[in-house]
Amino acid sequence: MKKLLQFLFAPKGVKTTAGELAEKFGLELRGDAKTVVRGIAPIADAKPGDLAFYTTERTASAFKILPIEVLKNTKASVILVQPENVKFAPKGAALLVTDTPRGNIVKILGEIYKEKPRRGIHWSAHVERGVYFRKKRSVYIGQFATIERGAIIEPDVKIYPNAYIGKNVTLGANTVVHSGAHIENATIGADCVVNSGAVIGKDGFGYTRQEGKNVFIPHVGRVVLGDRVSVGSNTCIDRGAMTDTMIGEGTKIDNLVQIAHGVIIGKECFLAAGVGIAGGVVVGDRALLGGQVGIANGVKIGNDAEIGAHSGVFRDIGDGERHMGYPASPGMEFMRAHAWVKRQMKEVK
Numbered sequence: 001m002k003k004l005l006q007f008l009f010a011p012k013g014v015k016t017t018a019g020e021l022a023e024k025f026g027l028e029l030r031g032d033a034k035t036v037v038r039g040i041a042p043i044a045d046a047k048p049g050d051l052a053f054y055t056t057e058r059t060a061s062a063f064k065i066l067p068i069e070v071l072k073n074t075k076a077s078v079i080l081v082q083p084e085n086v087k088f089a090p091k092g093a094a095l096l097v098t099d100t101p102r103g104n105i106v107k108i109l110g111e112i113y114k115e116k117p118r119r120g121i122h123w124s125a126h127v128e129r130g131v132y133f134r135k136k137r138s139v140y141i142g143q144f145a146t147i148e149r150g151a152i153i154e155p156d157v158k159i160y161p162n163a164y165i166g167k168n169v170t171l172g173a174n175t176v177v178h179s180g181a182h183i184e185n186a187t188i189g190a191d192c193v194v195n196s197g198a199v200i201g202k203d204g205f206g207y208t209r210q211e212g213k214n215v216f217i218p219h220v221g222r223v224v225l226g227d228r229v230s231v232g233s234n235t236c237i238d239r240g241a242m243t244d245t246m247i248g249e250g251t252k253i254d255n256l257v258q259i260a261h262g263v264i265i266g267k268e269c270f271l272a273a274g275v276g277i278a279g280g281v282v283v284g285d286r287a288l289l290g291g292q293v294g295i296a297n298g299v300k301i302g303n304d305a306e307i308g309a310h311s312g313v314f315r316d317i318g319d320g321e322r323h324m325g326y327p328a329s330p331g332m333e334f335m336r337a338h339a340w341v342k343r344q345m346k347e348v349k
Contacts, residue, residue, distance in 0.1 A: 204238030204261030
């Protein structure tokens with residue numbers, strides 16, 4: 001019964017063939033072009049009808065290279081493989097030969113498991129007069145979603161149930177706003193994803209102390225997201241007080257991240273879950289921030305910098321530098337200090 005339920009409710013891939021995939025993605029095909037692909041699976045678990053990949057690419061330390069026996073023994077019908085590993089592939093399998101199997105499997109995943117097109121505005125959605133649609137028939141707006149007067153909606157936008165889009169919002173083409181997201185005072189680029197529960201464009205935590213009392217500072221800035229930005233569930237990005245909060249194109253933000261007013265984050269950055277960034281911080285391009293990193297007001301983080309998980313950053317970090325710890329310090333310096341502390345503890349014992 002359990003296997004039957006898994007079969008009935010498992011994601012269904014679009015049926016295709018090895019030949020169609022080779023033509024669409026410019027891959028070299030070796031074997032039967034008519035070999036059918038019904039789904040994608042890890043190479044060790046693949047069954048007939050599945051597509052799998054095997055690679056010895058070292059694009060990141062997190063990716064493990066599997067033993068070559070896994071390739072030799074796979075039951076996958078179609079395999080993405082590098083030229084040097086073709087000789088190890090099982091006979092009868094159709095091979096899609098490429099120098100970058102990992103990159104191509106990402107493209108093929110999107111093709112085989114792509115969501116069916118959604119169009120139309122649900123009768124229960126609240127869309128005020130004065131919302132500007134660039135191409136109204138191309139958009140999808142789900143149940144009980146709200147869009148206020150003055151919002152601008154570009155073509156092929158998807159707004160899922162119970163999302164809220166305020167009056168000062170622009171949503172770029174192909175952007176997806178998931179259920180329960182709240183967006184106001186923001187310009188969102190093309191091909192962005194805003195996940196459930198994210199809050200973008202609310203006032204920041206800006207106060208001044210006057211005569212012994214905390215007085216709120218009015219916020220008049222916006223949030224500006226470049227193209228291809230992804231915002232995780234329950235992440236908050238505050239609008240700027242007087243200047244805009246800006247996120248560069250291609251940056252990916254995990255769940256439960258807090259980005260304060262006036263922060264500027266560059267292009268193609270990664271922010272892992274739990275990151276907290278105080279107001280006025282500037283982060284360069286391609287920076288990597290590990291889980292639960294905290295960054296103090298006004299700090300500048302350089303291009304290609306990396307900050308380890310749980311680090312507390314109180315001073316600027318230069319281009320390409322790797323810092324970790326609390327307070328954060330250069331990686332080697334932190335490791336030496338940690339080793340010294342361990343030696344002292346052993347001597348005390």
